[in-house]
Amino acid sequence: VKQNSQKETNESQDKVISPEKAEEAKLKARYPNLGHKPGGSDLLRKRLQKGQKYFDSGDYNMAKAKIKNKQLPTAAPEKTECTGDHIPTPQDLPQRKPSLVASKLAG
Amino acid sequence: MLGEVAVTQYACFFFSADIISTVEFNYSGDLLATGDKGGRVVIFQHEQESKNRPHLRGEYNVYSTFQSHEPEFDYLKSLEIEEKINKIRWLPQQNAAHFLLSTNDKTIKLWKISERDKRAEGYNLKDEDGRLRDPFRITSLRVPVLMPMDLMVEASPRRIFANAHTYHINSISVNSDHETYLSADDLRINLWHLEITDRSFNIVDIKPANMEELTEVITAAECHPHQCNVFVYSSSKGTIRLCDMRAAALCDRHSKFFEEPEDPSSRSFFSEIISSISDVKFSHSGRYMMTRDYLSVKVWDLNMENRPVETYQVHEYLRSKLCSLYENDCIFDKFECCWNGSDSAIMTGSYNNFFRMFDRNTRRDITLEASRESSKPRATLKPRKVSTGGKRKKDEISVDSLDFNKKILHTAWHPKDNVIAVAATNNLYIFQDKIN
Numbered sequence: 001v002k003q004n005s006q007k008e009t010n011e012s013q014d015k016v017i018s019p020e021k022a023e024e025a026k027l028k029a030r031y032p033n034l035g036h037k038p039g040g041s042d043l044l045r046k047r048l049q050k051g052q053k054y055f056d057s058g059d060y061n062m063a064k065a066k067i068k069n070k071q072l073p074t075a076a077p078e079k080t081e082c083t084g085d086h087i088p089t090p091q092d093l094p095q096r097k098p099s100l101v102a103s104k105l106a107g
Numbered sequence: 108m109l110g111e112v113a114v115t116q117y118a119c120f121f122f123s124a125d126i127i128s129t130v131e132f133n134y135s136g137d138l139l140a141t142g143d144k145g146g147r148v149v150i151f152q153h154e155q156e157s158k159n160r161p162h163l164r165g166e167y168n169v170y171s172t173f174q175s176h177e178p179e180f181d182y183l184k185s186l187e188i189e190e191k192i193n194k195i196r197w198l199p200q201q202n203a204a205h206f207l208l209s210t211n212d213k214t215i216k217l218w219k220i221s222e223r224d225k226r227a228e229g230y231n232l233k234d235e236d237g238r239l240r241d242p243f244r245i246t247s248l249r250v251p252v253l254m255p256m257d258l259m260v261e262a263s264p265r266r267i268f269a270n271a272h273t274y275h276i277n278s279i280s281v282n283s284d285h286e287t288y289l290s291a292d293d294l295r296i297n298l299w300h301l302e303i304t305d306r307s308f309n310i311v312d313i314k315p316a317n318m319e320e321l322t323e324v325i326t327a328a329e330c331h332p333h334q335c336n337v338f339v340y341s342s343s344k345g346t347i348r349l350c351d352m353r354a355a356a357l358c359d360r361h362s363k364f365f366e367e368p369e370d371p372s373s374r375s376f377f378s379e380i381i382s383s384i385s386d387v388k389f390s391h392s393g394r395y396m397m398t399r400d401y402l403s404v405k406v407w408d409l410n411m412e413n414r415p416v417e418t419y420q421v422h423e424y425l426r427s428k429l430c431s432l433y434e435n436d437c438i439f440d441k442f443e444c445c446w447n448g449s450d451s452a453i454m455t456g457s458y459n460n461f462f463r464m465f466d467r468n469t470r471r472d473i474t475l476e477a478s479r480e481s482s483k484p485r486a487t488l489k490p491r492k493v494s495t496g497g498k499r500k501k502d503e504i505s506v507d508s509l510d511f512n513k514k515i516l517h518t519a520w521h522p523k524d525n526v527i528a529v530a531a532t533n534n535l536y537i538f539q540d541k542i543n
Contacts (some may be wrong), residue, residue: 019427024375026430034376044321044343048274048293051186060180060187 119167119537120479125148127530129517133197133205136521139167139528140207141535142192146176148209148262149154150220151537167537171220173262176211188213194279196288198301206265208288212275215290217266217301226256271297271307278328284335291328291340298352310358311340311350326384326441333393337362341398345382351407365412367405377429385441390450391522397453399444402426404455404465419465419472422457424495424506437511445520456515459504460531461491473477477515479530488538 017025028034054060125145132139139151152170179188190211198206204221220222229251233239237438269339281288290297290308296311323344331337336352348361369378381401390394390406395416398405402423421442425432432438437458444455456462457474463496474491494503515528525540 018375019376020373020375020429023427023429024377027376027433030430044324047295047320047324049184049186050275051189052181054187056182056185057182064178073467092431 119535120393121149121151121169121535123488123533126532127517127535128191128193129195130519130528130530130535131195131197131207132519132521132528133207134199135524136256136523136526138170138197138205139519139537140195140197140209140526142175142195142209142532144189146174146178146190146192146211148173148192148195148207148218151153162434171260171262173218173408175209175216175218176214179213181213193276193325195238196279196281198281199285208281210276210279210290213269213272215268215276215299217268218311219265220260220262223259224256225253227251228254260312266301268299268304268307277326278340280328280330280338282330282335283333287335289328289330289338291325293324296325296328296340296358298337308351308356312357312359327387329387329389329396331393332389332391333440338390339387339396341384343383344379344399347384347387347396347398347407356490363409363412365407365415367414374399377433380433380438381429386443388444388446390446391448392450395450397446399442399455401438401440401442403469404444404453406453406467417467419453419463421455421463422493424493428506432511435511437514440514440516442514442516442534443518445518447520447525448523452520454518454520456518458511458514458528459509460515461493461512461532462515462518462529475530477534477536477538478513479534 054063117192121141123141124142125143125147127141127143129142130139131141137153139153141149141151143149148171149169150171151167154166154168175192176190178190181188188211192209193211195209198208198217200206205217207218207220209216209218228235229249231240231248231251232242232246234373241367268290270290272295273288274294276290276292276293279288285296286302287300290299290307291311294312294314295309298306298310299307311325313323313325323342323346326341326343328338328340331339337349338352339347339349341347345366347365349363349365350358351362354360354362372375384400385399386399387396394409396407396409397405398415399421402425403421404419406417406419407415429438437485442456444453446453451468452464452466454462460476460478461474462477463472463474474493475488476491489502492500492503492511494500494505499505513532515529515531519528521527527538529536529538
């Protein structure tokens with residue numbers, strides 16, 4: 001059980017925590033699994049390999065062509081039900097998502 | 108100069124189809140080049156003062172536009188190589204043509220921009236419309252004459268410096284010898300000769316043998332403005348290394364190491380990230396250099412390595428927002444900085460389309476906004492203020508109202524006059540000092 005005076009000292013010490021450390025505490029509270037080396041090699045290596053990864057050049061050229069054709073008005077096919085009823089065609093498949101890169105928040 | 112900052116806006120406002128990614132005046136200030144995310148370069152030229160409007164220094168109008176880089180695909184890594192222009196650097200003018208270097212992540216190109224205002228007419232072997240004449244029908248010879256024509260500005264790629272960078276190029280810098288230039292990526296710096304494209308010298312290599320041991324990357328590099336053997340490079344850990352190319356072929360060992368000591372008790376999760384230097388620029392005099400980290404701009408005397416001589420807070424109020432700035436990646440934004448022609452003032456950008464100017468002599472600073480709403484042609488820009496305390500005064504904007512998508516990363520200052528170019532996402536603003 002803390003004495004009253006000591007409690008007050010602790011409270012006043014809390015008030016002088018730098019804003020930066022307060023922000024750090026906030027971040028750690030939201031993401032408890034965050035590693036302790038923020039500038040570490042993981043973050044740097046992700047930085048070195050920036051850019052969207054594609055499966056191969058064919059995938060890349062298809063993606064580029066899709067962007068070009070986006071202006072053309074097309075009836076959006078039903079994207080939710082693409083398996084089970086029929087063999088899916090490339091138009092039915094959902095837009096390719098970027099390759100999974102672990103978020104910096106996952107730690 | 109900043110005491111009575113009466114910054115007047117020109118009629119100069121340019122809307123780009125893409126996000127502007129670099130802005131650079133040439134050595135005379137006559138030309139202003141911008142590069143964008145779509146790989147295009149647009150060059151503006153300073154128009155001479157017109158007799159009708161003598162109170163303006165002159166306007167900038169579009170001089171030339173060309174596609175510098177196209178997107179490519181790296182087959183080995185299955186990654187796209189963006190066409191975004193990372194940097195443009197002008198070469199000093201040696202003849203009537205203008206030369207500039209433009210670079211994306213992987214390839215540097217030397218462009219020649221030349222004017223054509225005359226055309227030859229009266230060829231012997233072809234008609235005026237270009238059709239070849241039958242040589243046997245020609246009975247007399249004439250000397251073609253040069254006739255004036257509408258000015259045409261042509262841009263042609265003269266050199267392509269490719270395949271020398273495994274990682275992403277962040278900087279290029281023309282050497283004071285006007286023969287060589289350096290290019291820097293995350294881990295290496297190469298020295299090129301402007302005439303030779305199939306070879307470059309590697310002068311800095313900080314890649315560790317084991318990539319797991321990687322602790323810092325190169326963030327910017329620049330050649331000294333007068334000493335052709337000296338260059339600096341900055342790192343993600345907030346340090347700057349000055350290297351002398353006379354000392355060794357491979358400049359892995361620095362000649363000078365600049366780092367401000369840090370108070371270990373104030374260290375936090377964010378310390379290293381916000382200390383990462385996003386830009387380094389020598390002063391015109393060559394005696395100082397300036398570095399930009401996330402929250403401040405620092406001026407260093409090249410003769411003093413242990414701390415900067417001046418520190419200017421750009422937006423200290425963001426220190427209590429670092430958590431959300433980390434979550435939305437804004438903490439990784441790379442702001443640039445620049446000197447004015449006499450090295451008496453420095454400028455850098457911030458959020459909400461704000462940019463800041465600091466007068467080194469009077470220690471006064473000002474925050475201005477680059478936006479259509481707050482600027483009218485030839486109107487004086489009003490200083491802006493961000494309120495940090497509880498009470499927000501009228502005309503002040505609170506930190507929570509700042510738009511972090513409106514970032515001014517790229518600014519440029521005319522080498523001689525008080526004319527500045529500010530890139531706000533897709534918009535280019537040119538501001539000038541008021542003339543009474």
